Amino acid sequence: MKLTAFLVAAGLAILSPAALASPLSISLNPASTNPSSPQMGDNLKFQTVIQNNGTEAVDGLIAWISLVQVDKGKEQPVDLEDWSAHKAVTASSLASGGSIKTDWPMRLIQSGNYRVIVSAATRSGQELATSPFSDFTVRQKPVVESGRVLPIALGIPVLIGAGMVLQRRRRAHKQ
Amino acid sequence: MNPIYLIARKETGELLLDIRGLLWLMAVTIVLSAFSLLLVGSTELSLLDNAQVVYDMTAIVTALGCLLALIVGVDTVAGERERGSLVPLLLTPAPRGTILMGKLSGVAIAWAVIYVLSLPYLWAVGSTGQNMGQGMLITALLGTPVVLMFGFLGISLGSRADSARTALLTGLVTLVLSASPVLLGPSLRQSAIGRMFDAVNPFSAAVNAYDAVIIDSQSIISQSTHFAIALAWLFACLWFARFSFGKITR
Structure with missing residues (x-):
C-alpha cells in the first residue's frame, strides 16, 4: 500500500508543471532612453535577457516579440511588420547558465494602450518561456x-x- | 538640328501644350489631390504614421507614372499610326534608332513632369515626419527605371499590335498584374507564390525598396537587389522596344 502511494506520488511529481517548466527565464525591460510619454512616430526599445537556468544546454532557441493592443473595443494582436524590423532572434545552442541579451527596437505607428511580451521556444522543450508583460x-x-x-x-x-x-x-x- | 531632339520636343509638346496631354496631367494631379484630401478628411487615415503616408504617396506616384508612361508609349507609335502620321515619320531619312530614341525621350520627359508635379504633394503630406527627402530620392532613383520600363513596353506593344486599343489593353493588364503588390496586403504577399512574384516583379522591387527606405529607415545603397531587378527589366524592355520598332512595316 505504502509502495503504491509512493509510486503514485512519484508519478505525479514527474508530470507536475514544475517538472515540465522551461529551463529558460526571460526578463523584459524598457530601455532607459525611451521617452516617458511616447507618441506616434517615436522609437522605443525593449531589452531582454534570456537565461538558461537548466542543467543542460538548450538547442534551437528562437525568441520573438509580440505586441497586443488592449484598448476597450480594439483588443487585437498587432502586425509588427511596420512597427519593428527586429522580430526574432535565434541561437543554435544556449549553454547551461548562459544568457542572450537582445534589444528590440520598435517604431510607434498607432496610438493606444499596448502590452509587449517576448516568448522563447526550443527545439525539444515542452514549455513555452515567456517574459513578464511590459505596458506602454x-x-x-x-x-x-x-x-x-x-x-x-x-x-x-x-x-x-x-x-x-x-x-x-x-x-x-x-x- | 538633331532629330532625337526634334522628336522629343514634339512628344513633350503634345504632353505639355496639347489639350489631350494636359488632360492626362490633370487626371494625374486629381488622383494625387484626392488621396491627399482623403488623408486630411478621414479620421483614420489622418492618423497614419508620416512615413507610411509618404510611402503610400510614392507608390501611387510610381503607379501613375507607369500608367502615363504606358499610355504615352502606346500612343507614340500605335496612336500615330492611327492618326496617319507614323508612316511619314518612318519615311524620313532619320534612322529608326534615332526616331526611337526621340520617342523614348518623350516617355522620360512625361515621367519627369509627373515626378516634379508629385513633389509638392509629397511635401504637403510628409514634411512633418521622417525620411521625406529619402522618399523623394528613392522614387527618383528606383521609380525612374520602373516607369521607363512601362513606357518602353508601351512602345513595343504599340509597334506590334494591330490597333492602339489592343496595345493599350495588353499593357494595362500587364500593369495591373505588376502593380498588384500595392493592392494586395502584406499577408497575401507572404505566400510562396507571392514571394516568387515579388522576387521578379519590378514594381514589387520598387515598392519594397520604398518600404525599406522610408518606413524602416534603411540606406538607399542597401537596396542594390531591388535596383538590379528594376534595371534588368528596363534593359529587357528597351531591347524589346528596339526590336519591335525596327520591325514596323506599316
Missing part, C-alpha cells in the same frame, strides 16, 4: 496637416486647368 501607451499625433495639403491639393489641378484654358484660347486666337 502611445499618444495620438495627427501627422497630415490640412493647412499644407489643401493649397496643394486644390491649387495644382486648378493651375493645370488654367493652363488648358489658356492653351485653348491661344489656339482659338491663332485660328
